[in-house]
Amino acid sequence: xxxxxxxxxxxxxxxxxxxxxxxxxxxxxxxxLLTLVTFNFAFDLTGADRAASGSGAxxxxxxxxxxxxxxxxxxxxxxxxxxEGVLLSPVDRGTIFxxxxxxxLLFIGIVEALAMxxxxxxxxxxxxxxxxxxxxxxxxxGFGTLGTLFSVMAATTRAREVMLPVLLFxxxxxxxxxxxxxxxxxxxxxxxxxxxxxSLLLGFDVLxxxxxxxxxxxxxEE
Amino acid sequence: xxxxxxxxxxxxxSRALGWLSVVLVAISVAMIFLYAxxxxxxxxxxxIFYIHLPAAWLAYLSFFIIFVSxxxxxxRRHPRWDRLARSAAELGFxxxxxxxxxxxxxxxxxxxxxxxWDARLTTTLIxxxxxxxxxxxxxxxxxxxxxxxxAAVLGIVGFxxxxxxxxxxxxxxxxxPEPIVVRAxxxxxxxxxxxxxxxxxxxxxxxxxxxxxxxYRVERMKDELAELRxxxxx
Amino acid sequence: xxxxxxxxxARTETPPxxxxxxxxxxxxxxxxxxxxxxxxxxxxxxSLRVDAGECVxxxxxxxxxxxxxxxxxxxxxxxxxxxxxxxxxxxxAQASEMRRLVGAVGHQTYLYDDLTxxxxxDFYARLYGLRDAGDRIRQVLDLLGLGDRADExxxxxxxxxxxxxxxxxxxxxxxxxxxxxxxxxGLDREGRDRLAGIIxxxxxxxxxxxxxxxxxxxxxxxxxxxxxxxxxxxxWERPASGDLVDELxxxxxxxx
Numbered sequence: 001x002x003x004x005x006x007x008x009x010x011x012x013x014x015x016x017x018x019x020x021x022x023x024x025x026x027x028x029x030x031x032x033l034l035t036l037v038t039f040n041f042a043f044d045l046t047g048a049d050r051a052a053s054g055s056g057a058x059x060x061x062x063x064x065x066x067x068x069x070x071x072x073x074x075x076x077x078x079x080x081x082x083x084e085g086v087l088l089s090p091v092d093r094g095t096i097f098x099x100x101x102x103x104x105l106l107f108i109g110i111v112e113a114l115a116m117x118x119x120x121x122x123x124x125x126x127x128x129x130x131x132x133x134x135x136x137x138x139x140x141x142g143f144g145t146l147g148t149l150f151s152v153m154a155a156t157t158r159a160r161e162v163m164l165p166v167l168l169f170x171x172x173x174x175x176x177x178x179x180x181x182x183x184x185x186x187x188x189x190x191x192x193x194x195x196x197x198x199s200l201l202l203g204f205d206v207l208x209x210x211x212x213x214x215x216x217x218x219x220x221e222e
Numbered sequence: 223x224x225x226x227x228x229x230x231x232x233x234x235x236s237r238a239l240g241w242l243s244v245v246l247v248a249i250s251v252a253m254i255f256l257y258a259x260x261x262x263x264x265x266x267x268x269x270i271f272y273i274h275l276p277a278a279w280l281a282y283l284s285f286f287i288i289f290v291s292x293x294x295x296x297x298r299r300h301p302r303w304d305r306l307a308r309s310a311a312e313l314g315f316x317x318x319x320x321x322x323x324x325x326x327x328x329x330x331x332x333x334x335x336x337x338x339w340d341a342r343l344t345t346t347l348i349x350x351x352x353x354x355x356x357x358x359x360x361x362x363x364x365x366x367x368x369x370x371x372x373a374a375v376l377g378i379v380g381f382x383x384x385x386x387x388x389x390x391x392x393x394x395x396x397x398x399p400e401p402i403v404v405r406a407x408x409x410x411x412x413x414x415x416x417x418x419x420x421x422x423x424x425x426x427x428x429x430x431x432x433x434x435x436x437x438y439r440v441e442r443m444k445d446e447l448a449e450l451r452x453x454x455x456x
Numbered sequence: 457x458x459x460x461x462x463x464x465x466a467r468t469e470t471p472p473x474x475x476x477x478x479x480x481x482x483x484x485x486x487x488x489x490x491x492x493x494x495x496x497x498x499x500x501x502x503s504l505r506v507d508a509g510e511c512v513x514x515x516x517x518x519x520x521x522x523x524x525x526x527x528x529x530x531x532x533x534x535x536x537x538x539x540x541x542x543x544x545x546x547x548x549a550q551a552s553e554m555r556r557l558v559g560a561v562g563h564q565t566y567l568y569d570d571l572t573x574x575x576x577x578d579f580y581a582r583l584y585g586l587r588d589a590g591d592r593i594r595q596v597l598d599l600l601g602l603g604d605r606a607d608e609x610x611x612x613x614x615x616x617x618x619x620x621x622x623x624x625x626x627x628x629x630x631x632x633x634x635x636x637x638x639x640x641x642g643l644d645r646e647g648r649d650r651l652a653g654i655i656x657x658x659x660x661x662x663x664x665x666x667x668x669x670x671x672x673x674x675x676x677x678x679x680x681x682x683x684x685x686x687x688x689x690x691x692w693e694r695p696a697s698g699d700l701v702d703e704l705x706x707x708x709x710x711x712x
Contacts, residue, residue, distance in 0.1 A: 002585055009582035013568070013575075020570040020609075084532055085566025085625065089583040090555040146379070153372045157362040166358055167376065170351040171383050174390035181394065196393060204386060211382060218296040219375045222368070222533040299534070365493055452497045 003095045010086075010099030011106060017076060018107065024072045025107055028065040032115040035061035036122070054125050055183035059176060061115055062136075063143065066108045070147040071164050073104060074155035093217030101148045101212075108140055125187050131194065132186050138201035139179035142208060143172050149212045153219055174204055236439075239432045246425035250418070258418040267331045272418055274324040276426035277317045278346060283430075284314025285349065285381055288356075292377030295370060301445060304370040307377060308360075309437035313430065315353040321346050341392040348387050352380045481544030482507050483633050483664030484529060489538035491524050491688075498524040499535070500688040506633075511655055511665040513679030513696065515672065515704055517711040521688040522668040523563060526637045529666065530560040542633055556584070559631030561639045565622040569611040573602060573621055576610060577628060584629040596624045600650055615642040623651060627658075634658055636667040640674055652678055672704045686711055 018024055039057035043050075077083040086096060116136070120127045147168055154163040182197040254272045261268035287310040295303035325343050326336050337343075356376055363369035411419070484506040491499040499521045506512050514522050527533040529540055531547055531554060540547050545554040567576050574593065581589035597603045600620040610618060619642045626634065634655070640648055655665050655678045669675045676682065679696045684707065694700060 005585070006583055009579060012582075013571070013579045016575060017568060017570050079569055080567050081562065081564030082566050082568055084562065084564070085580065086583065087532060088530060088555060088558070088560055088566070089580065090552040090585075091583050092552065149375070149379070153359070153375065156368065157359070158364065159358075159362050163358065163362060166351075166355045170348045170355065170387075171379060173348055174383070174386045177390040177394050200386070200390060200393070207382065207386075208379070211379060215296070215375050215378060219371060221371075222527075367493060452492075 003092065003098075006091045006095050007099040007102055010096070011102045014073065014076075014100075014103035015106070021076075024069050024076075025110055027072070028069045028107065028111045029114050031068055032061040032065040032111050033118055035064055036115065036119060040122070050123060051125060051187035052184045054119070054123055055180050055187055058115065058119055058127070058183065059139070059180050062108070062112055062140070063172075063176065065111050065115070066104075066140070066143055066147060067165055067168065069107050069111070070104050070144070070151040071154070071161065073100070073107070074151040075160070077152075078155055087220060093220060094213045096220075097148065097213055097216035100152070101144055104144045104148050104151075105140060108144060112136060112140065127187070129186060131191065132183060135179055135182045135186065135194075135198065135201065138198065138205055139175050142175040142201060142205045143168075145205065145208050145212050146171055149216060149219065152216075174200060178204070236432065236435050239428060239435070243425060243428035243432050246421070246428050250422040250425040253418040253421055258415050259412065265331070267328055270324050270328045272422045274321060274328060275419065276423045277320040277324065278342070279423065280426060280430050281314055281318040281321050281346065281349065282384070284310045284317065285353075285377075285384065287434075288314065288377040289381035292374035292381075295374045296378075301370075302442075304374070305438055305441040305445065307370075307373065309434055309441055311353065311356055311373075312437060313433055315350070315357070317430075318346060318350045318353055322350060339391075339395065341388065341395050344391045345384065345388040348391075349384060352376075352384075356380070481541065483510070483543060484666060485539075485541040486525075486529060487539045489525065489528055489535045489540070491521075491528055491533060492536045498688050499528065501538070502685070502688070502690045503538075504683060504690065504693075506664045506666055508662045508664055509659055510681065511659050511667065511679045512681045512683060513675040514666065514668045514683045514685055515675065515708065516668075516685035517708055519687075520685040522685055523637050524688075525685065526560070526562070526635045526666065526668060530558055530562075530635045531555055532560075532562075556629065557632040558635060559626035559629065559633070560635045560637070561622050561626045562637050565610075565618050566625060567610045567618060567621060570609060572607050572609050573597070573613070574606040576621065577625060580625055580628055586629060592628060592630075596628055599627075599654065600624045601646065616644050616647055619643055620647050620650070623654065627654060632663050634663065634665045634667075636665065638669055639667065640669055640671050648674065672701050672708070676701050676704070 036057055039053070039060065043053035043057065077086070091099075116127045119125065126132070147164070150167045150171075151164055154160050154167065157163045178197040178200045182194050182201070185191070185194050185197070250272070254269055258269065258272070260266060288307045291303045291307035291310065294300075295307065322343070325340075325346070329338055330336055356373055359376055360369045360373050363372060482505050484504070486505070487503045489499050489502045490497070502521070502525060504512070514525065516522050524533065528535050529542075531540075531551060534547070542554050542557055545557070547554060568579070571579070574597075577593045577596065578589060581593060586592055594603070597606060600623060602617065602620055602624065605613065605617065610621065613621065619639070623636075623639055626636070636655075639651055643651060652674075655667070658665050659680075665678075667675065667679065676696045676698070681693065682696045682700055682704070683693050684691045684704070
């Protein structure tokens, strides 16, 4: 299917660029780890209540790193007007969106894996549990979807570093609430209560993936 | 474009609506302070609820108008839809602020704090931030056409998101052990209270529609002025 | 599609071939194009028609709307009013097919600094779904004299060579219509000769070219027809000739 090949081309291109410049992933990773360490001093991440603060710390680290990464990714496409080169091509706008989303998820995913491994080691919490991984995936997809949509828009504005968080924080609130709650429940061994949060995450992802796919074309079309 | 005759008659209707809303607001103020009884539990402070609820209704109605206009704008790209969205956004933002302020003022004597993380109030706070983001987006984009387009995207995504935000905040409150919170209306309202509420709601709606129409006309005049400047090479 | 410099061209993944209707339709047909950016009217009621085998040159002072016109023709911008058709295809209903037939060079090069020359072209080849990507890329690099630079990063190339790569990118997918916005910027003598050759070949094989440039002599040399734009309006249209060069320079100086 051509769309799949085109998505692959976009991801491959972003990966190549990242391997050359190596700014995004390194920057994101350092940022995420710093956040985790700083949170350790702000909250008591060693005591008995550390599950709640811990999952909050983890998600703040992921979100801040994700914001940084997506902002950078959108900026990279702006160089030499390369984004317009992509828009000139016959690729469906929705397919372009999926390609950029896939890239974003790939990079955030790498950083997340690192952050979670460090987190598990430093704070001895069972983060590498399949249910936790599911929550992380669902949360990241939701955040990445809105992030990809708005980072492309924010990249053309004057206050671009500020614009993306201002747009994303209120809109991604359901993700933050659900992901942190679900993670806390899983870390404190209360699997049974996780159901509603996971369905909210899933619903959010499906809904906004669909909306973003449709709306993206209108956002970029002059 | 509307003919001069159509515009004149529209202006007359609008002015009539303006007077009607003034009358209705006067009546509702009278009812709020003279007709409606004092609440047994909350005392005089409860009267602010008559402003708080209609303001909340209008705050969310505005966003719905933005939602519909945004879809229409992306589909048709006609400036009138963008104008409507802009106008509704300004009014909506004002009313959202009123909701937060009245909620805060109401809460202080009753709960002893300026703010509680009540689900509805919290959602309205997030709505306030979304409105803010909406204005920032328009302000920081140099090309007005692109600003309109981006704002439309935000309008659509934001509106769909609000019920989900509300749901997640409510679950966060209820699926989480919390001290008991006083509910907004309490048990069934006596008729006098209900009547006062309805009249105030109608008054606010009339006022809102009047302001929306006037705001829209101002925006249209601004656009037409810019158009004229363009055509005469100013 | 088109053979270039006598070499055989392998099939691409693009649709089997133009229908009779598409062949009959003009390569580019724009009617009543108006484009407004907020309060600025960039184009006002511009109409033009380019047939197969034609190269049209668009001239005008800075800010005349030449770039805006090309952006609208290339589908990058949606006109506020008016219609664009390429080979009978319409925007926005047939946007994807139309983009396949159009190749554009803009003010920016549309290249990724940190990728090599080859990687840049390979990326676009994939986006356009070219089956013979490898061969076609080599072909195009030879045409632009970049054959020995394939593995260099774009960042390391001079502005002139980057411009050549931008042109290579535009012709990679064998477009029927070339929209070139000041393609000669930064090109040296050799680059300009190669560009003229490409334009000539495109015209000879039944394609179309719309080009803007500040180099009046170059423009009149490659174009068969000349259009003059100022303040968003199309002022006049004339067949190109040697005498036109002086006339154009005079008008441009007057309106600068």
